[in-house]
Amino acid sequence: MSINPEIAKRRTFAIVSHPDAGKTTITEKFLWFGKVIREAGHVRAKANRSYTVSDWMKIEQDRGISVSSSVLNFPFEGCWFNLVDTPGHQDFCEDTYRALTAVDSALVLIDSVNGVEKQTIKLMDVCRMRHTPIITFINKMDLDGRSVLDLIDQIESVLKIKAIPFTLPIGVGKLFKGVYCIADNTFNVYNAQSGHQEILQMSGPDDPKLVELCGENWVNQFREEYDVVTGGMDPFNHELFLKGEMCPVFFGSAVTGFGVRQLLNAFADLAPAPMPRETDKRTVDPSESDFSGFVFKIQANMDPKHRDRTAFIRICSGQFQRGDKVYHVRSERDVRLAAPTAFLAKDKEVIDTAWAGDIVGINDPGLFHIGDTLTKGEKMSFSGIPDFAPEYFARVTLLNPLKSKQLAKGLKELTEEGATQLYQPFKSAIPVIGVVGELQFDVLKFRLMSEYGADVSLDRIPSFGVRWIVGDPAEVEKFVTDNGGDCMRDKEERFVCLFPNEYRLTLAVKNYPELKFVETSLG
Ligand code: GDP
Secondary structure, three states: OOOOHHHHOEEEEEEEEOOOOOHHHHHHHHHHHOOOOOOOOOOOOHHHHHHOOOOOOHHHHHHOOOOOOOEEEEEEOOEEEEEEOOOOOOOOOHHHHHHOOOOOEEEEEEEOOOEOOHHHHHHHHHHHHHOOOEEEEEEOOOOOOOOHHHHHHHHHHHOOOEEEEOEEEEOOHHHOOEEEEOOOOEEEEOOOOOOOOEEEEOOOOOOHHHHHHHOHHHHHHHHHHHHHHHHHOOOOOHHHHHOOOEEEEEEOEHHHOEOHHHHHHHHHHOOOOOOOEEEOOOEEOOOOOOOEEEEEEEEEOOOOOOOOEEEEEEEEEOEEEOOOEEEEOOOOEEEEOOOOEEEEOOEEEEOOEEEOOOEEEEEOOOOOOOOOEEEOOOOOOEOOOOEEOOOEEEEEEEOOHHHHHHHHHHHHHHHHOOOEEEEEEOOOOOOEEEEOOOHHHHHHHHHHHHHHOOOEEEEEOOOOEEEEEEOOHHHHHHHHHHOHHHEEEOOOOOEEEEEOOHHHHHHHHHHOOOOEEEOEEOO
């Protein structure tokens, strides 16, 4: 099937990084290169971040962090980019993981000083599971960072992906001179003040002009690295890149915009347009004329003036027109998607047409769940939108007992957004919540109070982790009877066990050989 040009120019990606690696800074540069914003100033100190483009909830501003994921669009070199933001604070949440189910490729952003960090490793696991193509940018070359070969080695050994440098830096920190582009033998001169790039043609890495520009010591070091990189490493293979097994690596400095243009060019040239996606029935090609998509995120009350919920839909095939009627597979009902919104900065603008690869936010009357599929009538469901087992747990005790209805409503609505899981213990009436990142406890407490008037105390439950209990129903029931104190029901009424320690899990695996205790549920 020939691919529609509108779809072919879509690049839908997310940024995978650890807090402080420069995600917000580089996002602003992307918007600047896309001419969406006129000025990409320095990102101010965190506490002062209220103006940054992807912050929109009050709590984000109070904390100076980005809590909810947003979608930003910008054009560049004939391509249309959808950047799905990933909440990037220390205690990231399920939304961060789920954002990766909505993209076709990812930018891995690494701080040259800190190297590969914890959150990047966790997110990279999700990319690997999904075979997401990766492009890596090593940021902050204007600081005294780690050695080039050390960084490349870390990407390969820690992130477990073959790394192919497309550029190599010359100099580092205050003496950073620029990057050498291996494919076309150009040298991009770094200008700390303007961030502008002067591009000079070289005859090769031995060109004497390099020594004039950068000094002998730095050039000697660069030539050694060049020999290692070009001599010992595999050539870039686009097929392996598309399978998520090999990634191009770029070096630069996001704060000055240096190296960002090459990075965007790489996304335009190498990253895939929307690719076919699997459902439980068949593979869906993005160029099919019929619309299809799935909900990957739900967010309540984005606009404090209206108590609304927005469902974020990744379009997987066809074209979507404002006012179209679509089929909601789970409820077997037709729904009219009246006001899809595209998101840019704080402003919502209503859009008329969206294509496969795009993300649209639509008003949710309470109908949608994460993972729901929308089609033009076909009964199928997109697969691979997992529930991730939370890592932290707490009992929810209501402090103002007259608000029990509000609490129930708040817990239901906020957990439907997906960042928090709600459980009903088998032997107690006090609900339990589970989160992927600890910060979600604060977010939940804050929102239950500010949006629903329910003041709660969240009492942490020390535990090893939760597992779905899978197997023959009679066997599951036996387990639940024997271990009732640790068992709970999830939102889909499936049984889970909250193991207090690893020993108890090992014991369960040994004593109930017919049962499986699984960490990721595919619903
Ligand atoms: P995020 O947490 O990943 O969104 O990181 P930010 O974009 O907020 O950046 C964290 C800090 O690193 C900020 O103070 C930025 O100004 C700084 N930063 C970002 N990119 C660079 C860079 O290329 N060089 C230097 N020296 N600092 C940078």
